[in-house]
Amino acid sequence: MSSKPAIGFCGLGAMGFGMATHLVKQGYTVTGFDVYGPTLERFTKAGGQPATTLAASAKDKLFYICMVATAQQAQSALFDSEDSIVKSLPEGATLLLCSTVPASYAQSVEKQLNDGGRSDIHFIDCPVSGGAIRAADGTLSIMAGASPAAIEKGKWLLDELTAPSKLFIVEGGIGMGSNMKMAHQVLAAIQILATGEAFGFAARLGLDAKEVREKVVGSEAWSWMFENRSNRTLAEDFFPGASALGIILKDVGIITSMARLTSFPLPLCTISEQVYTSGHNLGLTPHDDAMMVRAYFPDPVFSVTSTLSSSEKEGKLKSVQDLLVGIHLVSAAESLAFAKFLGLPLAQLYELAVDAAGGSTMFKEEGKLMIDVLEGKGGDGGRKIADVVDNLKKAVEEAQKVRCPAYLGAGALNALLLGQRKGEKASDVVRFWM
Amino acid sequence: MSSKPAIGFCGLGAMGFGMATHLVKQGYTVTGFDVYGPTLERFTKAGGQPATTLAASAKDKLFYICMVATAQQAQSALFDSEDSIVKSLPEGATLLLCSTVPASYAQSVEKQLNDGGRSDIHFIDCPVSGGAIRAADGTLSIMAGASPAAIEKGKWLLDELTAPSKLFIVEGGIGMGSNMKMAHQVLAAIQILATGEAFGFAARLGLDAKEVREKVVGSEAWSWMFENRSNRTLAEDFFPGASALGIILKDVGIITSMARLTSFPLPLCTISEQVYTSGHNLGLTPHDDAMMVRAYFPDPVFSVTSTLSSSEKEGKLKSVQDLLVGIHLVSAAESLAFAKFLGLPLAQLYELAVDAAGGSTMFKEEGKLMIDVLEGKGGDGGRKIADVVDNLKKAVEEAQKVRCPAYLGAGALNALLLGQRKGEKASDVVRFWM
Known part of the structure; x- marks a missing residue:
């Protein structure tokens, strides 16, 4: 077992698969969920832990990365599903939303967390850029907006996904990354x-x-x-x-x-x-x-x-x-x-x-x-x-x-x-x- | 035989056919040329006089209408063909270019007439608008630019093609109609x-x-x-x-x-x-x-x-x-x-x-x-x-x-x-x- 923190992951598409398996290569235990079965098999072969439900991917994970394709999918995975991610995340977890979404949607996630009694979650709005190859290399460009406290919690994980000069913390909080x-x-x-x-x-x-x-x-x-x-x-x-x-x-x-x-x-x-x-x-x-x-x-x-x-x-x-x-x-x-x-x-x-x-x-x-x-x-x-x-x-x-x-x-x-x-x-x- | 002036015509496409046959209906003898044989047959059936060469359409015609599709076609028909229109037009003829062409092309026609010793031709730059039905009704809109002398010569013919309120003489000479x-x-x-x-x-x-x-x-x-x-x-x-x-x-x-x-x-x-x-x-x-x-x-x-x-x-x-x-x-x-x-x-x-x-x-x-x-x-x-x-x-x-x-x-x-x-x-x- 690795002494590194366990990471939950949702959305193993072209970009997400590269990011998640990069983390696996860095020695993290990554529990990944995807709606598409064959992807999950590929992920398992690459050393990932497959989760067959969103809840399983999020349970006990103090760090979670959501890399689905759209705001609609994010909303469903984070909040609206029966076994949604947010319901299953432990207290004080750090949640990275890496999908490209409207800034207004990222802001609505923050609001939903607060309104739903989960202001304990450290939420980071952090879309990425660079393509599948750089995702797999851990050299993505990342644009992150969040509270200073959330950035402090999540920065090491952002660092793992990006090259040193390619992490951009954008002033102004949630929405500015997007x-x-x-x-x-x-x-x-x-x-x-x-x-x-x-x-x-x-x-x-x-x-x-x-x-x-x-x-x-x-x-x-x-x-x-x-x-x-x-x-x-x-x-x-x-x-x-x-x-x-x-x-x-x-x-x-x-x-x-x-x-x-x-x-x-x-x-x-x-x-x-x-x-x-x-x-x-x-x-x-x-x-x-x-x-x-x-x-x-x-x-x-x-x-x-x-x-x-x-x-x-x-x-x-x-x-x-x-x-x-x-x-x-x-x-x-x-x-x-x-x-x-x-x-x-x-x-x-x-x-x-x-x-x-x-x-x-x-x-x-x-x-x-x-x-x-x-x-x-x-x-x-x-x-x-x-x-x-x-x-x-x-x-x-x-x-x-x-x-x-x-x-x-x-x-x-x-x-x-x-x-x-x-x-x-x-x-x-x-x-x-x- | 009509006592009205004989008219030469080149370009019996959708618009040209309507214009030429409208003139036939008004009692003019219209001698038309088109590169497409079947069109010439249709024109003959509609009472037109077919010309099998450009020269035949222009010979002895004191009034001539050119209604081909492009400036390139106009250049070929007016000047560059072996039997070009300008070579065959009689002295003092009035030439209407009704095609939609760049103003610069209309101006070049004027220059070619002058340079070629045919400044006797009264040239009118007069594109039309209104579609095939109005062409056939003689109710086109016409935008005409030319010297006052040329306009004076050709105005009766422009009037035949257009409704009274739809003839626009644009100040500024050749090119302004275009x-x-x-x-x-x-x-x-x-x-x-x-x-x-x-x-x-x-x-x-x-x-x-x-x-x-x-x-x-x-x-x-x-x-x-x-x-x-x-x-x-x-x-x-x-x-x-x-x-x-x-x-x-x-x-x-x-x-x-x-x-x-x-x-x-x-x-x-x-x-x-x-x-x-x-x-x-x-x-x-x-x-x-x-x-x-x-x-x-x-x-x-x-x-x-x-x-x-x-x-x-x-x-x-x-x-x-x-x-x-x-x-x-x-x-x-x-x-x-x-x-x-x-x-x-x-x-x-x-x-x-x-x-x-x-x-x-x-x-x-x-x-x-x-x-x-x-x-x-x-x-x-x-x-x-x-x-x-x-x-x-x-x-x-x-x-x-x-x-x-x-x-x-x-x-x-x-x-x-x-x-x-x-x-x-x-x-x-x-x-x-x-």
């Missing part, structure tokens, strides 16, 4: 679809998808999502892939619901949601989100063999990069402007996202300058907005010629054109919202 | 897709499509396009229908190209173009543009039989109306703001569009107030922007729930949210561009 995750997912939601848009555009231009990948990765058109998803795009590794369309569609729905509630315009997130919804209606929800490339090109992109001359190729590869640069620039602005509006600490969002799934070269280089603009500091340097606009115009025009929908590229251009009226730097695009 | 048409097509392009979005949304809400039509027509959610297209939507009369997707896709491409050239943002036109492009990629280009409803709902909308209670139905019908009201309001603003930017006379655009294919109740009631805002006149009255925003938020939220893409509805909401920061009236949405 808000931070939402600001991050603005980047993620746009950049996942941008990857599909770039590969679809490239295919219609007659470019070899592998060359596109090589050209973009390491260039200013880079994003974490592009690099990550493009492996699956190239291999058609969509069934089920590593991150289902349903997940990002749920996340973007949380974002746009919050945007409507607070009357904050999010042009590219809004467009992304509609295109993801069209993917949902084509039955793609259970498949990898990289499969959204199908909204732009009907066949596997690896099937395109380039017959272009090397100078033609050079020009067209640049168009694909320009498309991504324009989209990533606006996604950075959209995320930071929304974060400012929600009262989130921008420096912390920057530090978090620059090295997480929302990262991009544009976010890294121009996002920093956008924070200066948002905070009213003049700030020099960075790209000229006119250059980004000119390049993006050409890319969108080329997309028009080859009949590639440029949902995000053309949408980004509109935001940039309005931003350009208000300043000369690329980072001035954030003035769209000011 | 610009006016483009400002009008901003409305058309958005409102055609809005019709599909409304019917798709309604189908996903479980509403009977016929009831939707009845509810919308005559309400503040009305548009000319909705009333016109909905007949074909309900009947699935798409093959080929009356107005091919390819036509509006071409028009919207002219608009967004001009917008890029002049750095003017057109959010809803841009979105429409991308969704139309996705329709093109599904093979819909030759079919009726009303078929774009397929982007929102996979089956014929008439197949939905409502099982809703009457109070449920009432609420959902209102959502569909609210969606349309929000979209039409922003389309009115987008068209008028762009027209102002292009230096077009707004009162004339208003008079033209309110009673043409771009018309909507929102354009009629709020467009007038938007012109006041754009012209710096205070102006009171009209709807509150907060009411439109609140209603549209609910509609977009409902679309999210039933997994209906709300490309235009959600895009319109973003524009309204920015407009709302700058004023309290619905017509203040036009400040998005100011």
Whole structure:
């Protein structure tokens, strides 16, 4: 028997399974519950303790992690089930809700605990980011909001799940972890679809998808999502892939619901949601989100063999990069402007996202300058907005010629054109919202 | 033999055939050319004189109408063909270009005539609007730009094609007719897709499509396009229908190209173009543009039989109306703001569009107030922007729930949210561009 604390776990999906088995590898006894039997078997083989009821997973566990997919599932597991987690947790337990949920839902969990006489439970609102591989490595990015007392109790467990520099305690208590995750997912939601848009555009231009990948990765058109998803795009590794369309569609729905509630315009997130919804209606929800490339090109992109001359190729590869640069620039602005509006600490969002799934070269280089603009500091340097606009115009025009929908590229251009009226730097695009 | 002047005609498509046979019915000898043989036979049966070459259609014709589909076709027919129209037209002929083309193309025709020693030709840039039925009735709306001398020569012929109140001579010479048409097509392009979005949304809400039509027509959610297209939507009369997707896709491409050239943002036109492009990629280009409803709902909308209670139905019908009201309001603003930017006379655009294919109740009631805002006149009255925003938020939220893409509805909401920061009236949405 380990001398380390026993941990209860609920929700052994792609992310949860990685997190739970990582803890097992670190020597913890993890008792896991999942509604899907075969997952429970896999978990047992990986050294986990299977629980066949929520109550069994929670009984006597002073530390509990809930990693189900949605707020609805969390509500059912935590409170509404016959044998709910909260009913079974021992006095003084620490409860981590790692699911991506609306901040208002995290706040309602706190209220339900208090109203239900379980204010003894130390509750932490701590969504994660980084994908299944980093979950299994214990190097996730985590955004945690809670009372100082709860953070004190749970910090060692958060530390186990994350790399030292990737735990972000967000000031402001319950809900702020979720808000931070939402600001991050603005980047993620746009950049996942941008990857599909770039590969679809490239295919219609007659470019070899592998060359596109090589050209973009390491260039200013880079994003974490592009690099990550493009492996699956190239291999058609969509069934089920590593991150289902349903997940990002749920996340973007949380974002746009919050945007409507607070009357904050999010042009590219809004467009992304509609295109993801069209993917949902084509039955793609259970498949990898990289499969959204199908909204732009009907066949596997690896099937395109380039017959272009090397100078033609050079020009067209640049168009694909320009498309991504324009989209990533606006996604950075959209995320930071929304974060400012929600009262989130921008420096912390920057530090978090620059090295997480929302990262991009544009976010890294121009996002920093956008924070200066948002905070009213003049700030020099960075790209000229006119250059980004000119390049993006050409890319969108080329997309028009080859009949590639440029949902995000053309949408980004509109935001940039309005931003350009208000300043000369690329980072001035954030003035769209000011 | 008629004592009326002989007329040459090129381009007997849906619109051109109606125009040419209308002139035949008025007693003119019309010599028509078309590349498609069966059309020429139909034209002969309708009393027209068939021409098997362009030269034959133009020889000895002091009046000539070119109604081909694109600028490329016009260039070929007018100048580049072996037996081109311009080579065969007699001295002092009057040439009407009724195709929808970029203003810059119309200007290049003028230059080519002058450079080629045919400045004797009286050239009129005069795109039309109104659909095939009004073409055949001689009640089209026509936007004509030309020199006063050319207008004087050609006005009788324009009068034959249009109703007395529907001929708009736009100040500024060649190109301004095309610009006016483009400002009008901003409305058309958005409102055609809005019709599909409304019917798709309604189908996903479980509403009977016929009831939707009845509810919308005559309400503040009305548009000319909705009333016109909905007949074909309900009947699935798409093959080929009356107005091919390819036509509006071409028009919207002219608009967004001009917008890029002049750095003017057109959010809803841009979105429409991308969704139309996705329709093109599904093979819909030759079919009726009303078929774009397929982007929102996979089956014929008439197949939905409502099982809703009457109070449920009432609420959902209102959502569909609210969606349309929000979209039409922003389309009115987008068209008028762009027209102002292009230096077009707004009162004339208003008079033209309110009673043409771009018309909507929102354009009629709020467009007038938007012109006041754009012209710096205070102006009171009209709807509150907060009411439109609140209603549209609910509609977009409902679309999210039933997994209906709300490309235009959600895009319109973003524009309204920015407009709302700058004023309290619905017509203040036009400040998005100011």
